[in-house]
Amino acid sequence: MQQHVTALEDLKIKHERMLILNPTSYSFDMSKGDDEKLRLSQVCWQGQFADCLSELLVDNPELTAMLRAAVSNTYSPDDEDLFLHKQDLKLESLLSTIYKSQNQQQMPLFIVLRSIYSYHHGMHRESWNFESAVKLLASHRWTEEFIKFSICHNPGPPFEALPFVSGVVFDNFTVKVDYKSLHDLDHNGYRLDMTNWGSVTIPQEVNLKLNIAAIIAGKYE
Amino acid sequence: MAVHAANGRFGMFKPMFDKYSIIELFHPDHPEITDNKVERFRGFFSNIPGMFKRNSVKPKYGATHIIWREPIWDRLQSSNEDVEAELTLMREHPAHSGSVLMLAGGDGLTEMRMEHALARDPRKWLFTMPMVLPVRGEMPHGTAHTLHGYWRLWLKWVKILARACDQTEYIQDDWGVSDLKQHEHCVFILTAGVTKFIDMVFKMKVHQHPRQWCNHCWMHVPQTEMLHTVLISCMILDFCICNNAMQ
Numbered sequence: 373m374q375q376h377v378t379a380l381e382d383l384k385i386k387h388e389r390m391l392i393l394n395p396t397s398y399s400f401d402m403s404k405g406d407d408e409k410l411r412l413s414q415v416c417w418q419g420q421f422a423d424c425l426s427e428l429l430v431d432n433p434e435l436t437a438m439l440r441a442a443v444s445n446t447y448s449p450d451d452e453d454l455f456l457h458k459q460d461l462k463l464e465s466l467l468s469t470i471y472k473s474q475n476q477q478q479m480p481l482f483i484v485l486r487s488i489y490s491y492h493h494g495m496h497r498e499s500w501n502f503e504s505a506v507k508l509l510a511s512h513r514w515t516e517e518f519i520k521f522s523i524c525h526n527p528g529p530p531f532e533a534l535p536f537v538s539g540v541v542f543d544n545f546t547v548k549v550d551y552k553s554l555h556d557l558d559h560n561g562y563r564l565d566m567t568n569w570g571s572v573t574i575p576q577e578v579n580l581k582l583n584i585a586a587i588i589a590g591k592y593e
Numbered sequence: 594m595a596v597h598a599a600n601g602r603f604g605m606f607k608p609m610f611d612k613y614s615i616i617e618l619f620h621p622d623h624p625e626i627t628d629n630k631v632e633r634f635r636g637f638f639s640n641i642p643g644m645f646k647r648n649s650v651k652p653k654y655g656a657t658h659i660i661w662r663e664p665i666w667d668r669l670q671s672s673n674e675d676v677e678a679e680l681t682l683m684r685e686h687p688a689h690s691g692s693v694l695m696l697a698g699g700d701g702l703t704e705m706r707m708e709h710a711l712a713r714d715p716r717k718w719l720f721t722m723p724m725v726l727p728v729r730g731e732m733p734h735g736t737a738h739t740l741h742g743y744w745r746l747w748l749k750w751v752k753i754l755a756r757a758c759d760q761t762e763y764i765q766d767d768w769g770v771s772d773l774k775q776h777e778h779c780v781f782i783l784t785a786g787v788t789k790f791i792d793m794v795f796k797m798k799v800h801q802h803p804r805q806w807c808n809h810c811w812m813h814v815p816q817t818e819m820l821h822t823v824l825i826s827c828m829i830l831d832f833c834i835c836n837n838a839m840q
Contacts, residue, residue: 529658538689539696544669566664571688575654
């Protein structure tokens with residue numbers, strides 16, 4: 373009898389372990405401070421996410437199998453590979469939400485990328501607050517701070533830059549905000565004027581054939 | 594008096610020269626003139642496909658590296674004052690203040706205002722670091738929109754050609770400036786196809802004169818399509834000339 377009880381208890385412990393979500397190298401704990409944030413920033417700047425977006429699935433096979441069983445149906449797709457790829461993304465999203473729900477300081481890469489994407493496209497703040505409350509997104513404030521942090525830690529170009537020569541590009545942009553042809557409110561909208569600009573790094577290999585020393589000496593030839 | 598000068602003792606022609614004997618050499622249907630015309634026409638078309646070889650070598654340094662900065666609020670580029678204020682801000686930015694030379698890229702209007710600024714005050718923009726060197730963007734927007742309007746006239750025929758070349762993914766009813774490169778690529782492919790066809794007809798040497806060739810085409814190809822074939826060739830040449838001129 374005692375033997376059966378022990379076996380059942382082992383089974384229970386085993387099942388409980390199976391249901392624990394294991395973090396991966398692409399799961400980030402923000403309670404560890406700026407070092408962890410910097411690591412996340414470096415991963416984001418790399419820009420290659422094809423391998424990172426199935427890490428939670430790979431490292432948690434039992435949970436994945438359970439979720440696959442839960443979402444299975446009788447649908448037979450024309451493109452099997454595409455269907456499986458989309459399903460992997462859905463399950464990764466589910467696991468990311470579970471991981472984020474454990475502790476708000478934990479940031480899976482999937483949610484970080486979705487938050488940056490939503491910020492980039494100017495998601496409505498009320499929708500953001502709702503999605504953040506159910507842990508589909510990070511908070512708006514955290515995302516904004518993280519983007520500013522990452523911009524300060526831009527790793528720079530992957531090539532050797534041309535010394536003493538830099539480049540800028542700029543163009544103007546104007547748009548009418550809250551403008552209506554029929555005014556039924558107190559305000560008439562406003563015009564947003566701006567000039568967007570950016571710094572371009574020029575690679576050493578373009579070989580501009582400039583004699584910088586001559587330019588500094590005032591000999592323009 | 595002119596007749597007298599031409600025919601007289603000190604005229605431009607030799608004495609006893611029968612000037613009427615050379616009149617037929619200037620006739621538009623003279624064999625030498627028509628042969629030269631045909632030769633130029635043939636040579637022109639046969640050289641066109643070779644003009645559109647695209648460079649398939651990618652740059653070793655990869656994609657352009659650009660860092661977007663905080664927008665300059667309440668400034669546009671519709672006045673010289675705005676552009677100069679923007680250039681000053683960019684020169685003073687820590688990323689550029691240490692440079693000797695700052696390449697500044699913008700559209701045609703911006704470039705014009707920069708050039709005026711340089712001409713007005715070279716001491717400020719050229720003799721102090723960083724020097725400003727204006728660079729025009731590769732394709733001005735106006736050119737793209739003009740081409741768009743031009744191309745739409747023949748879009749129905751362009752679609753037929755694109756379908757024949759299996760290049761339909763590049764063709765849209767309405768495209769933006771950002772799609773221009775794809776359409777440019779498609780136009781090159783279509784141009785090569787059309788001109789190769791015309792060149793092939795010429796090489797048959799059945800028709801010695803472009804007019805004969807046109808008559809032959811009228812008989813074998815539906816008239817509207819033939820007309821479009823010729824017109825699209827002209828349009829594409831216009832496009833290339835315009836593009837090269839702008840660059």
